[in-house]
Amino acid sequence: MEPLSFSDGNIFAEAKHLYTVSAAPGTRVYGERTPTVGGVEYREWNPQRSKLAAYIAKGGRCLPLRKGFNVLYLGASSGTTASHVSDLVNPGRVYCVEFAPRMFRDLIANCTPRPNMMPILADATQPQQYQFVVGNADVVYEDVAQKGQADILADNMEVFGAQYGMVAVKARSEDVTAAPATVFRKTEARLQERGLKILDVRSLEPFEVSHEMIVTETRS
Helix, strand or coil, X not given: CEECHHHCCCEEEECCEEEEECCCCCCCCCCCCCCEECCEEEEEECCCCCHHHHHHHCCCXXXXXXXXXXXXXXXXXXXXXXXXXXXXXXXXXXXXXXXXXXXXXXXXXXXXXXXXXXXXXXXXXXXXXXXXXXXXXXXXXXXXXXXXXXXXXXXXXXXXXXXXXXXXXXXXXXXXXXXXXXXXXXXXXXXHHCCEEEEEEEECCCCCCCEEEEEEEECC
């Protein structure tokens, strides 16, 4: 395993495969391979199952997920990508916000063996619902399928004082009639209007159709 230089030494590669060091050795989240090398258990990170891994596989190198950081994860679903984020920031915490009760049940099960993952049943458009639980966050990561994705990210970054934000923009969730490129440019412009500096923009195709990852930072 070779650490990737841009990742604070917490993402590893072997051939074309990505890995994180497991924060909960002996457990799997989605049937991923968990090889042990030198007494350390790694988890294979599949870019076809994770938009964040897809961003890295597409050459994304602006990754503000560092050891000890607290992350607010919006749209955590069952916790597939959030579990890898918990590996990356361990011992930092990952606050996993999910709105759908069915997915939330699976999320609870995947958070149970990971003490740094906290499941929160709430609406990402209403940060006041979970403000008392989270406190402050270093990074807001967003993966929600609804309109207003730029404002959801900016609102949560403001409430929780986050320096960095990442959003996996779903063009069809914003406007099913518009060309994805148009949606992406409008989303980027809206983030800038909200006072955020864009650090990186990258298409997630072919892993995710009509998706783009945007990495932002709060302007000083």
